Amino acid sequence: MTVRRSFLLASALSLGLGAPLFAQGTINVAIVGEPDTLDPMLSTKDVVSIVTQHMVETLYTFDSKWNVAPLLAAEMPTVSDDGKVYDIPLRTGITFQDGSAMDSADVVASLNRWLKLATRGKGVADKVEKIEATAPDAVRITLKSPYAPLLSLLAFSNSAAAIYPEENQADVLEKVIGTGPYELAERVPDQYLQFVRFDKYVPREEPTDGAAGKRGQVPDEIRFIPTPDPNTRVEGLLAGQYDFADSLPSESFDRVAGSDKAEPVMIESFGWPVFALNHKQGLLTDRKIRQALQMALPIDDMLFAAFGDDKFFKVDGPMYPEGWPWRVENGVENYNVNDQAKAGELLKEAGYDGTPLRILTSRQYEFHYKMAEVAKMALEMAGFKVQLDVVDWATLGERRNDPALWDIYISHSPFLPEPALTDMYFKTSRIGWSEPEKDKIADAFLAEPDPAKRLELFGQLQAANFDDVGFIKIGNFNAVLGKAKTLKGVDPTPWPYFWNASKE
Structure with missing residues (x-):
């Protein structure tokens, strides 16, 4: 979609002019508001997690049964018998969205930033002895005392232990640079965030299983549209403006269920x-x-x-x-x-x-x-x-x-x-x-x-x-979400992701 087309789409949505024609391969997602940051380390808000998980990645993630699974880590870590030392092998051939290659120095710098700035990172910081690179493709986390939830914290997209380039580690980032399947192409505050495929993304080879496994880069674009009013999210979904709408009022359930264009999703x-x-x-x-x-x-x-x-x-x-x-x-x-x-x-x-x-x-x-x-x-x-x-x-x-x-x-x-x-x-x-x-x-x-x-x-x-x-x-x-009947490949989850989504 061209910038001109993007502007027309945003204008139509903001003025309430009805459903415009969308380019094939664009998934339009109504979210509850404007993310106040695109750095998921600095936020525990769901709306930030939903958006940023498409552009940044963590060492681990969760599969469909909420088991921890490797993402940027090559595999699950080796843990010492006393539970204090985690040796984590890293995937190789991973490229950041600035063109640089990911290695252990980036991971060490990112995890140290997470311990310093992230709500969840600060919660474990006093238990960490040190984080060090043991090879270009391996890091070691040494704890002062055992900490059973460590891998779950490293897997969470909320206050996330996201991996950024070593050179991009300021307390406040001018630009968020990740390794994810999509990158930000354009942002018009309070109108849309346009994500396009990152052409150097390397997906995992395992079959998709929740957020684990292959992230397919199926849509050409994913467009997140801040829509603070819940009734506007409902009306936009029913009108065909949105392919997916987050957090719908429960009283809209029956109306969405009776639509010929949309259907409710209840978790x-x-x-x-x-x-x-x-x-x-x-x-x-x-x-x-x-x-x-x-x-x-x-x-x-x-x-x-x-x-x-x-x-x-x-x-x-x-x-x-x-x-x-x-x-x-x-x-x-x-x-x-x-x-x-x-x-x-x-x-x-x-x-x-x-x-x-x-x-x-x-x-x-x-x-x-x-x-x-x-x-x-x-x-x-x-x-x-x-x-x-x-x-x-x-x-x-x-x-x-x-x-x-x-x-x-x-x-x-x-x-x-x-x-x-x-x-x-x-x-x-x-x-x-x-x-x-x-x-x-x-x-x-x-x-x-x-x-x-x-x-x-x-x-x-x-x-x-x-x-x-x-x-x-x-x-x-129970959460009520809404999706177009033509939308496929979106798992019902608290933080919906769209890298495998398609429209019939």
């Missing part, structure tokens, strides 16, 4: 909405006030308001749903108490002085906002004064980095294959939840290699979260 037990609490400063540094907050929330009403029909959600306290190996029941007696009177008594005991409880949320994920509205009413019944700060998603992402600006921010997470990928359990996370006994449990959980013992420790960690109110899981929800 069951997709994830969990969360009230992330500020432990660094402000009201919620007081444990009794946190407990009052947890006690006052009407979970059933919040989920009904958010999703409208219980086929889209489940009132469920454990951190993992039925059928997951991490499912434990510890502490769930403190879930969904829904007692505003008792919460009010706790507020009085805490000496609450009427300082506004600031809830930071966005309407780009409409279910976040609907939960906030219901929570506000219940919390005010308990005696809180509540201030809803409603902003766009990019602004929320900026403000949550400053603990002076919020007491709660509302987000959500897919259910992840490794609990340690949820960084809020750990004192290094953005929310800053640190309590001595909990921290001991968390450290033991990270160091323990035995799966049965790790499950027992995770149960203790879940109980600590309910007791100390580290953060609040609201429930389970």
